[in-house]
Amino acid sequence: MTSTLKQHFPTVGHIAMGCMGFGGDWNNNHYNTEDRATAERAIDTCLNHGINLFDHADIYKNGRAEQIFGEVLKNSPQLREQIVIQTKCGIRFADENVPSRYDFSHSWITHSVEQSLARLNTEQIDILLLHRPDPLMEVDEVARAFDELKQSGKVKCFGVSNMHHYQIDYLQRHLNMSIIINQLEMSLANNHWVNEGFNAGINDDNSRFSPAIVEHSQLNNIQLQAWGCLAQGKFTGNGDQTTSHTSKLVIELANEYSVSPEAIVIAWLMRHPAKIQPVLGTTNAQRITACAQANDITLSREHWYQLLVSARGQALP
Ligand SMILES: NC(=O)c1ccc[n+]([C@@H]2O[C@H](COP(=O)([O-])OP(=O)(O)OC[C@H]3O[C@@H](n4cnc5c(N)ncnc54)[C@H](OP(=O)(O)O)[C@@H]3O)[C@@H](O)[C@H]2O)c1
Numbered sequence: 001m002t003s004t005l006k007q008h009f010p011t012v013g014h015i016a017m018g019c020m021g022f023g024g025d026w027n028n029n030h031y032n033t034e035d036r037a038t039a040e041r042a043i044d045t046c047l048n049h050g051i052n053l054f055d056h057a058d059i060y061k062n063g064r065a066e067q068i069f070g071e072v073l074k075n076s077p078q079l080r081e082q083i084v085i086q087t088k089c090g091i092r093f094a095d096e097n098v099p100s101r102y103d104f105s106h107s108w109i110t111h112s113v114e115q116s117l118a119r120l121n122t123e124q125i126d127i128l129l130l131h132r133p134d135p136l137m138e139v140d141e142v143a144r145a146f147d148e149l150k151q152s153g154k155v156k157c158f159g160v161s162n163m164h165h166y167q168i169d170y171l172q173r174h175l176n177m178s179i180i181i182n183q184l185e186m187s188l189a190n191n192h193w194v195n196e197g198f199n200a201g202i203n204d205d206n207s208r209f210s211p212a213i214v215e216h217s218q219l220n221n222i223q224l225q226a227w228g229c230l231a232q233g234k235f236t237g238n239g240d241q242t243t244s245h246t247s248k249l250v251i252e253l254a255n256e257y258s259v260s261p262e263a264i265v266i267a268w269l270m271r272h273p274a275k276i277q278p279v280l281g282t283t284n285a286q287r288i289t290a291c292a293q294a295n296d297i298t299l300s301r302e303h304w305y306q307l308l309v310s311a312r313g314q315a316l317p
Pocket of ligand 1: 131161162233282283287
């Protein structure tokens with residue numbers, strides 16, 4: 001954890017829970033009692049393993065992920081003080097006349113937060129992230145929205161997602177509070193954030209990460225959160241021919257460390273000195289428990305590199 005995240009939320013766990021899977025099917029406009037039971041079971045399992053930061057977005061299941069979470073909170077209000085609630089705004093889905101788009105306007109940010117607060121049944125969002133960069137962002141509007149949300153107590157802390165470091169610096173220059181989170185897709189499969197670091201002086205256009213985003217986060221005390229951290233199970237039973245070599249290695253290491261394969265995949269992210277916070281996307285209680293075992297181990301330097309080289313499919317330069 002970065003000291004900033006810990007400073008604001010001293011009891012936050014190293015692993016976080018992503019709630020995009022809550023709220024039933026994307027295509028339905030309702031959820032059922034089974035969906036509610038899944039959410040309750042997942043939340044309970046997380047808390048039993050010290051996973052207490054819950055990551056939402058206004059758009060997940062068109063608001064139903066937040067809604068189902070809010071129902072759980074309403075039924076168990078004592079949970080609120082044990083958890084950190086993070087949500088995001090800024091993505092708008094297509095409607096009749098307009099395609100999907102991003103919106104960092106003052107009116108959309110404040111509207112979205114009001115809706116999230118109502119769905120989540122809470123007085124305050126602990127951390128609000130801007131979901132994806134909006135090229136039409138007017139920084140002064142964002143700053144005004146953040147100031148108002150902070151002053152009113154509706155949002156405690158702020159962060160971003162899917163931003164490169166110039167976007168963060170530009171935004172930060174205009175804000176009266178620190179950006180404490182950047183959430184990016186990072187995993188053993190999406191390992192460009194490591195690979196770009198080997199490429200100084202090498203003609204390589206493989207990197208889709210902004211150069212040195214990891215070091216930028218470390219320098220500025222910004223907590224990196226990894227979405228897609230399980231790579232949707234690619235190395236733990238949901239893979240194909242292209243991932244089979246790494247999956248085999250993951251199983252070997254799982255046996256060596258006496259943990260689950262999922263824990264190896266998660267521990268690979270957590271071994272990095274940036275103290276990356278994996279955001280689990282599974283809603284399966286058994287898989288959450290399997291992932292939580294990552295808290296019990298530290299991969300050796302040799303095993304970390306073995307996994308990296310296997311996943312990137314070629315030796316290091
Ligand atoms: N900031 C952003 O732009 C952004 C984008 C996407 C997601 N997120 C956040 O990050 C969280 C995690 O993202 P994610 O869901 O993409 O990541 P993930 O944790 O890599 O993937 C989770 C998905 O993979 C499935 N899965 C995992 N292991 C499996 C296996 N062995 N066999 C079959 N299926 C397996 C899970 O199914 P089960 O539920 O059945 O285990 C679940 O559907 C989300 O919940 C959300 O909070 C953020």
